[in-house]
Each structure stands twice: as structure tokens, then as C-alpha cells.
Amino acid sequence: MAFGSLEKLGLALLIGFVFYIVKCIVNLVYTFIIGPAINKVDFKSKGKWALVTGSTDGIGKEYARQIAAYGCDIVLVSRSMDKLKAVASEIENEFKVNTKIIQADFSEEGIYENIAKEISGLEIGTLVNNVGISYTYPEYFNEIPEWEKTVSSIVKANVVSVTRMTRIILPEMEKRGKGVIINIGSASSIIPSPLLSVYAATKAYVDKFTEGLEMEYSKKGLIVQCVLPGFVCSNMTKIRRSTLLAPTPKAFVKSALSLVGTTSHTTGYFPHAIFVNTVNTIYSTFNGFGVWLVTRSMENSRRKYLKKKQKSLA
Ligand SMILES: NC(=O)c1ccc[n+]([C@@H]2O[C@H](COP(=O)([O-])OP(=O)(O)OC[C@H]3O[C@@H](n4cnc5c(N)ncnc54)[C@H](OP(=O)(O)O)[C@@H]3O)[C@@H](O)[C@H]2O)c1
Numbered sequence: 001m002a003f004g005s006l007e008k009l010g011l012a013l014l015i016g017f018v019f020y021i022v023k024c025i026v027n028l029v030y031t032f033i034i035g036p037a038i039n040k041v042d043f044k045s046k047g048k049w050a051l052v053t054g055s056t057d058g059i060g061k062e063y064a065r066q067i068a069a070y071g072c073d074i075v076l077v078s079r080s081m082d083k084l085k086a087v088a089s090e091i092e093n094e095f096k097v098n099t100k101i102i103q104a105d106f107s108e109e110g111i112y113e114n115i116a117k118e119i120s121g122l123e124i125g126t127l128v129n130n131v132g133i134s135y136t137y138p139e140y141f142n143e144i145p146e147w148e149k150t151v152s153s154i155v156k157a158n159v160v161s162v163t164r165m166t167r168i169i170l171p172e173m174e175k176r177g178k179g180v181i182i183n184i185g186s187a188s189s190i191i192p193s194p195l196l197s198v199y200a201a202t203k204a205y206v207d208k209f210t211e212g213l214e215m216e217y218s219k220k221g222l223i224v225q226c227v228l229p230g231f232v233c234s235n236m237t238k239i240r241r242s243t244l245l246a247p248t249p250k251a252f253v254k255s256a257l258s259l260v261g262t263t264s265h266t267t268g269y270f271p272h273a274i275f276v277n278t279v280n281t282i283y284s285t286f287n288g289f290g291v292w293l294v295t296r297s298m299e300n301s302r303r304k305y306l307k308k309k310q311k312s313l314a
Contacts, residue, residue, distance in 0.1 A: 024277070032255075032270050035262030041223065043070040046178050047125015051075040051169065053106065053161060054131030056083035058234035059184065062253035063128045068095040072126065075119060077102045106131045106161040107153035116168045126180040127169045129162040132203070134236060137305035138195035138298040151198055158202035162209060170217070177221040180260060183210045185228040187267055191279045192291060195298040203228070207265070214264045225264050227256050230272035244271050 003011065043050060050067045054060040055076040064074050068091045076084055076091075081103050088099040102118045104111040133154055135144060144150050162183055173179030186203040193200035210226035217224055231246040233239045242248045247255075247269060256268030267273045283290030 028270070028273060031259065031263050031266065032273075036258040039261035041180065041261040043067050043126050043180065044072050045125075046180050046223075047072075047123045047173075047176070049073045049075055049100075049119075049122045049124045050126035050128065051077065051119065051124050051165075052128040052130055053077045053165060055128075056080060056087045058236065059229070059232055059249045059253060060128065060130035061087055062249040063130060063182070063257070065091060065095070066253050066257055067126055067128070068097050071095075071097060073098040073100075075100045075102065075122065075124070077104050077115065078131075079103065079105045106157040107133065109156060109160060112164045112168065115165070119168070123176075124169050124172065125176075125178065126182070127165060127173075128182045128184070129165055129206075130182075130184045131157055131161050132184060132186070132236075133157045134199040135196065138302045140195060141197050144198070154198055154202055158199070159205045162206055166213065170222075173222055174217065174220055179221075180223045181210075181213065181217075181225070182260065183224075183226050185210070185226050187228045187230040187272060187276050190228055191276055192283055192294045193298075194291070194295045195302060211265065218264070223261055223264075225260055225266070227259075227266060227268040228272075228276075229256070229268055230275050245275060247271075 050064070050072040052060050052064040052067070052074065055064045055074075056078040060078075064076060064087065068074050074088075074091055074097060076088055076099060078084055081101075084101040084103060088101050091097065092099050100118070100122070102115055104115055135150065135154075139145070166181060170179075170181070173181075183206050185206040186200065188196050188200040189203035189207050207226050207228065210224055214224035214226075229252060231237055231239060232252045233242050233246055233248050237246070239246045242251070252269050255270070256266070259266050259268060267276055279290070279294070282293070
């Protein structure tokens with residue numbers, strides 16, 4: 001039976017589609033099931049200490065706790081001394097490891113000399129560049145409250161911190177020929193993100209920076225990974241009740257940490273991978289509809305926040 005040219009085109013498209021679906025499934029199965037089972041990383045073997053920035057709440061605190069569970073001593077770096085002391089004592093008591101606390105505000109730039117001094121001599125085998133800040137609510141670029149201060153803080157905490165902390169810690173890792181660097185980006189940088197333009201752009205930097213760093217240093221024995229989460233319950237998102245798409249930091253970090261050594265670029269959590277793929281498929285297939293959908297959802301969040309704020313002021 002001979003095929004006409006339209007039938008041949010249809011068949012080619014069908015084969016391409018099936019190939020794409022199979023590739024996605026194989027990729028997901030390897031990343032989330034096979035890889036974690038065969039590529040287990042022993043964080044303590046990479047160095048006695050792990051350093052986590054923004055480590056007194058949310059995702060950062062969970063990285064600190066779950067890496068401490070491997071027996072690593074932990075350096076905690078955040079702004080609030082009370083929270084630092086509380087988390088340090090919680091980790092010491094629960095995991096029987098040592099901790100060191102460093103008070104630093106990553107929305108400022110003059111902090112790195114002191115951080116370098118405080119950790120000099122410590123064998124840091126794992127660095128988690130977690131600290132990151134966003135707008136208080138989704139907003140149009142021109143309407144961001146306290147524009148200069150907010151934008152400058154976001155760039156310093158999200159872009160400068162990752163670069164400068166890596167510069168402090170990487171040289172010793174390179175000398176030892178081992179180490180793990182985990183940079184926390186955001187899914188907002190790989191899906192359309194109106195009303196979060198500055199935040200999402202800073203996270204795109206984290207993504208690209210990590211990609212290059214991984215290419216440069218994986219051949220020298222280092223593991224470098226960018227984690228790009230979707231929504232996670234935390235102070236930043238103000239999501240309190242966990243759902244399948246917005247897990248607790250504990251569930252999220254358990255999943256993300258299991259992927260170290262398997263993938264250098266990941267959402268960290270299976271439902272977030274599905275979410276990102278779905279949004280991007282809608283966006284690339286029906287561009288206008290995708291933009292409308294995401295913009296509408298962000299505008300709704302903005303409206304809700306501003307309404308609540310207005311009520312609280314009345
Ligand atoms: N939660 C999400 O849905 C989500 C999604 C995608 C990406 N992320 C990324 O994940 C990372 C952690 O987010 P999170 O939701 O866990 O945040 P979070 O719950 O708000 O915790 C932020 C942590 O960073 C510290 N911190 C905040 N500003 C700081 C500053 N200027 N200097 C030093 N420390 C500071 C906070 O402690 P102090 O207040 O004591 O300083 C706290 O320990 C961020 O990079 C964020 O962009 C989060």
C-alpha cells in the first residue's frame with residue numbers, strides 16, 4: 001500500500017511525537033527513580049563541613065538539617081542572630097554535629113570579607129547557595145514598591161551572593177578535587193513569569209552561571225547542580241498548607257537532595273517537573289493563550305494581596 005505525501009507527513013509527525021513522549025518518560029524515570037538509586041552522594045566524604053546561606057527558614061533550613069543527617073558539620077549564614085542560634089542548637093541536638101553561625105545580610109555587599117575570615121581553615125565540602133529574595137507580591141516592573149531598594153536587594157541577594165560565595169569556597173574544593181555546589185534557582189526563570197520580571201531574571205543568572213560552572217569543574221571532580229523549584233510552602237510564598245504542587249520544604253529538599261549526582265539541572269521535585277513541562281508545552285503551542293493564562297493568574301495574586309493590604313490599613 002503506497003502512502004500519499006500528506007499521509008507520510010502525518011506519519012512523520014506521529015513518530016516524532018511518540019519519540020518526544022518516550023524521551024520525556026525515559027528522562028523522568030532516570031532522573032527521579034534510577035539515578036537516585038545508583039548515584040547516592042555521601043556528603044561527608046566531600047568535606048567535613050557544609051555551608052548553607054539563608055539557612056534559618058524554609059528550603060535553606062531543610063538543606064542544613066538534611067545534610068547534617070549525613071554527619072556533616074554545618075555553617076549557617078543568615079540575618080537574624082536569634083534564628084541562627086535557635087537553628088544551630090536544634091541541629092546540634094538532633095544530629096550530634098558541630099555548627100558555626102555567621103550573621104550576614106546578603107542584600108548588602110560588604111559582608112564577604114568577614115564570611116571568608118569566619119570560615120577560613122574549615123574544610124567545606126558542600127556549599128548550598130540558597131539565599132534569595134523576591135517581591136512581596138507579584139507586581140509590574142514600574143510599580144515595584146521602593147523600586148531602587150527592592151531591585152538592588154534582589155540582585156545582591158540572588159546574583160551577587162551566589163557568585164561571591166562560590167568564589168570564596170570553590171578554590172579549596174578545586175585543590176581537594178572534590179566538593180558539591182548546589183545553587184537554588186527558581187522555576188520562574190524557565191517558565192513565563194510576568195509580574196516577577198526582576199526576580200525571574202536573577203534566577204536565570206543562577207541557572208546560566210551554574211551551567212557554565214558545572215562544565216568547568218565537573219571534570220575536576222566537583223558536583224555542581226542548579227535546583228529550580230516551583231512553589232514550596234515557606235515565608236517567601238506565604239503558602240502554609242502543603243499540596244502536591246506546593247510541598248513542605250522537608251519533602252521538597254528530600255527529593256532534591258536525592259538528585260545530587262544524577263542531574264545538574266532540575267526542578268528537584270517530580271510534580272514540579274510535570275508542572276514546568278505542562279506550562280511550557282501550553283506556552284509553546286498556544287503562545288497567546290499561555291501568556292494570557294499566566295498573566296491572569298499573576299494579576300489575580302497581585303489583586304488579592306493589594307485588597308488584603310488595603311483592608312488591613314482601613
Ligand atoms: N519557596 C518557594 O516556593 C521557592 C520557589 C522557587 C525558588 N525558591 C528559592 O529558594 C530559596 C529559599 O526560599 P524560601 O522560600 O525557603 O525562603 P524563606 O522561607 O523566606 O527563607 C529565607 C531564608 O533566607 C534568610 N534570608 C532572607 N533574606 C536574607 C538576607 N538578605 N540575608 C541573609 N539571609 C536572608 C532568612 O533568614 P533571616 O530572615 O533571618 O535572614 C531565611 O533563613 C530562595 O533562593 C528562593 O528564591 C523558593
